[in-house]
Amino acid sequence: xxxxxxxxxxxxxxxxxxxxxxxxxxxxxxxxxxxxxxxxxxxxxxxxxxxxxxxxxxxxxxxxxxxxxxxxxxxxxxxxxxxxxxxxxxxxxxxxxxxxxxxxxxxxxxxxxxxxxxxxxxxxxxxxxxxxxxxxxxxxxxxxxxxxxxxxxxxxxxxxxxxxxxxxxxxxxxxxxxxxxxxxxxxxxxxxxxxxxxxxxxxxxxxxxxxxxxxxxxxxxxxxxxxxxxxxxxxxxxxxxxxxxxxxxxxxxxxxxxxxxxxxxxxxxxxxxxxxxxxxxxxxxxxxxxxxxxxxxxxxxxxxxxxxxxxxxxxxxxxxxxxxxxxxxxxxxxxxxxxxxxxxxxxxxxxxxxxxxxxxxxxxxxxxxxxxxxxxxx
Amino acid sequence: xxxxxxxxxxxxxxxxxxxxxxxxxxxxxxxxxxxxxxxxxxxxxxxxxxxxxxxxxxxxxxxxxxxxxxxxxxxxxxxxxxxxxxxxxxxxxxxxxxxxxxxxxxxxxxxxxxxxxxxxxxxxxxxxxxxxxxxxxxxxxxxxxxxxxxxxxxxxxxxxxxxxxxxxxxxxxxxxxxxxxxxxxxxxxxxxxxxxxxxxxxxxxxxxxxxxxxxxxxxxxxxxxxxxxxxxxxxxxxxxxxxxxxxxxxxxxxxxxxxxxxxxxxxxxxxxxxxxxxxxxxxxxxxxxxxxxxxxxxxxxxxxxxxxxxxxxxxxxxxxxxxxxxxxxxxxxxxxxxxxxxxxxxxxxxxxxxxxxxxxxxxxxxxxxxxxxxxxxxxxxxxxxxxxxxxx
Numbered sequence: 146x147x148x149x150x151x152x153x154x155x156x157x158x159x160x161x162x163x164x165x166x167x168x169x170x171x172x173x174x175x176x177x178x179x180x181x182x183x184x185x186x187x188x189x190x191x192x193x194x195x196x197x198x199x200x201x202x203x204x205x206x207x208x209x210x211x212x213x214x215x216x217x218x219x220x221x222x223x224x225x226x227x228x229x230x231x232x233x234x235x236x237x238x239x240x241x242x243x244x245x246x247x248x249x250x251x252x253x254x255x256x257x258x259x260x261x262x263x264x265x266x267x268x269x270x271x272x273x274x275x276x277x278x279x280x281x282x283x284x285x286x287x288x289x290x291x292x293x294x295x296x297x298x299x300x301x302x303x304x305x306x307x308x309x310x311x312x313x314x315x316x317x318x319x320x321x322x323x324x325x326x327x328x329x330x331x332x333x334x335x336x337x338x339x340x341x342x343x344x345x346x347x348x349x350x351x352x353x354x355x356x357x358x359x360x361x362x363x364x365x366x367x368x369x370x371x372x373x374x375x376x377x378x379x380x381x382x383x384x385x386x387x388x389x390x391x392x393x394x395x396x397x398x399x400x401x402x403x404x405x406x407x408x409x410x411x412x413x414x415x416x417x418x419x420x421x422x423x424x425x426x427x428x429x430x431x432x433x434x435x436x437x438x439x440x441x442x443x444x445x446x447x448x449x450x451x452x453x454x455x456x457x458x459x460x461x462x463x464x465x466x467x468x469x470x471x472x473x474x475x476x477x478x479x480x481x482x483x484x485x486x487x488x489x490x491x492x493x494x495x496x497x498x499x500x501x502x503x504x505x506x507x508x509x510x511x512x513x514x515x516x517x518x519x520x521x522x523x
Numbered sequence: 524x525x526x527x528x529x530x531x532x533x534x535x536x537x538x539x540x541x542x543x544x545x546x547x548x549x550x551x552x553x554x555x556x557x558x559x560x561x562x563x564x565x566x567x568x569x570x571x572x573x574x575x576x577x578x579x580x581x582x583x584x585x586x587x588x589x590x591x592x593x594x595x596x597x598x599x600x601x602x603x604x605x606x607x608x609x610x611x612x613x614x615x616x617x618x619x620x621x622x623x624x625x626x627x628x629x630x631x632x633x634x635x636x637x638x639x640x641x642x643x644x645x646x647x648x649x650x651x652x653x654x655x656x657x658x659x660x661x662x663x664x665x666x667x668x669x670x671x672x673x674x675x676x677x678x679x680x681x682x683x684x685x686x687x688x689x690x691x692x693x694x695x696x697x698x699x700x701x702x703x704x705x706x707x708x709x710x711x712x713x714x715x716x717x718x719x720x721x722x723x724x725x726x727x728x729x730x731x732x733x734x735x736x737x738x739x740x741x742x743x744x745x746x747x748x749x750x751x752x753x754x755x756x757x758x759x760x761x762x763x764x765x766x767x768x769x770x771x772x773x774x775x776x777x778x779x780x781x782x783x784x785x786x787x788x789x790x791x792x793x794x795x796x797x798x799x800x801x802x803x804x805x806x807x808x809x810x811x812x813x814x815x816x817x818x819x820x821x822x823x824x825x826x827x828x829x830x831x832x833x834x835x836x837x838x839x840x841x842x843x844x845x846x847x848x849x850x851x852x853x854x855x856x857x858x859x860x861x862x863x864x865x866x867x868x869x870x871x872x873x874x875x876x877x878x879x880x881x882x883x884x885x886x887x888x889x890x891x892x893x894x895x896x897x898x899x900x901x902x903x904x905x906x907x908x909x910x911x912x913x914x915x
Contacts, residue, residue, distance in 0.1 A: 402910075430902035439818075452527075517813050523810070
């Protein structure tokens, strides 16, 4: 057993933190919340030059051969910095899907372009009918027509579709609408005719979209993985996405705690720092307890995923716990920061708004409790 | 990072599991967990554990141990816990004071006590709390005064749970009475034979039926060589040992049998022709408990890992304690919600489900967040030592 990061991971963590503190100040984050694209091309370029986009890809595709844990180290720092933009959608959703299921030619084309920072991808997965999260509720249909498929239907909560070059569309090619079988993944060029997107206005002011496919033609060679075999690919991808999201959330939660602790040491009321009051101390202790539990279960699940050890239970525990833990951390954070943290210009709302968006991404606590109920034989 | 166990550790776990399945009876497990007092069965079990090589893995070779990592003792705790055996049979000696004897005691004390501890033959009783020294432990008043080669001790301890079956009292007593020193700087530790003249033990019965005790000292003579480490350093030794104690006492695995019992119950019990296991509210509650247990497990693994690799611990075992103890209360409550009216039936009653275990657990669970320090004091420690917040 070893809870330490490797020497390289420690260096990566430190350099990512100082880079993001310098290059992604909160002024930029706020600016990007209002920006149409939602990211800074100059910053994106610099991140690509650091090799971040290719961190988990093989060298032959322009990557640096890191593993899933290395990616998590980066994501934790990104969550801490509230980095905006299509890193998660491009690298985690797009990159890992292609790495997992792509043909050699697809890997060569797409991974190389992701690693160089030249292309954006995302996953078009959930739908208007997803009123309760269910990864296999897929009604968007893809029908074969000679050498092509025609995709029809609406995808919702698609992150960064407004800037993506390619969408990985999860479509039904067979079976009933909640069946895991009969799902196929398609790599769709956004330039294809019949695609329309709209930005949604979200609490986190991140760029989530509605994407409408209207008889969108996708050539057969753009299948990602086998026909009707998308369910299994999706399952592994969403496990990784859930754990990756947890890492981002833990980074954010840790920043909130750090901010509260330094505030509690400085802010004086009744003639002494508020951090001397046990009520405030206990709030901070509770935040730390939540964060530590969240961090270790996240990294344990990530380690198991990277070792290909079955870990449905640990992934579910991680996302269920972190979803609720981050929520508790921000509400305690607001309690410690009080009026000052309620101001729009303060950093606190950046985190509480993001915590809410992340809570439901790739399944919230209710969903994962159902997963666990099944795991324990109920 | 690596969250796995080594092949040797897994091999140990497997051998141990087979041994426990055969030897650890319900009677023995309950003598321990329910603090019924370690009887002859548990004593015998303790000696067998040692004789089969399951005790002492992490202890120094010169005293009969194997000199390996503390991980082995944690595996032992996990495997016992999974089988209702919440701790090692003679656990005060083995998991608490033995470490302090090894790190701080004289060679004479080490030679006298460590081999017996490792052979599972001796038990100690913690003598810390007093009527007016609970959370504020350093304000203890019991006095030890030098007299020739001895100390003469007078005063009272309370909530000393193992006093009626332990061979030795692990006593903290005041040895510097100067009013000008901070109160934690005048305390020393002693090993006192429980049958020393002048010691009186009176039972105190807890609401869940465990026996704990008051211990009175009246002119009890204790040889100076029975002082552990240096004079007036006792409180430091106690605090130094507390992290390891938390790691050894607050074992998430001990909640597993309760969760498993509840899962079995909802799978076997019907309401209106439908198994409770199909009720979505019940599924949600039990799954929530299973998730918390999974998180508690990795939290405990983290602080154990720190201890095993001699990474300085500050607040981490405190987190383990708080998480495990508060989870125990929530799990018990979940169980009672599920059992409803039946949850109130105690062991031996007609129609008691799950042997009435849940009723006992309910009563017992009030102790878990106060024993060995309250959750509130724990949170102060986390805030002050872990986060550097100023003392109030």
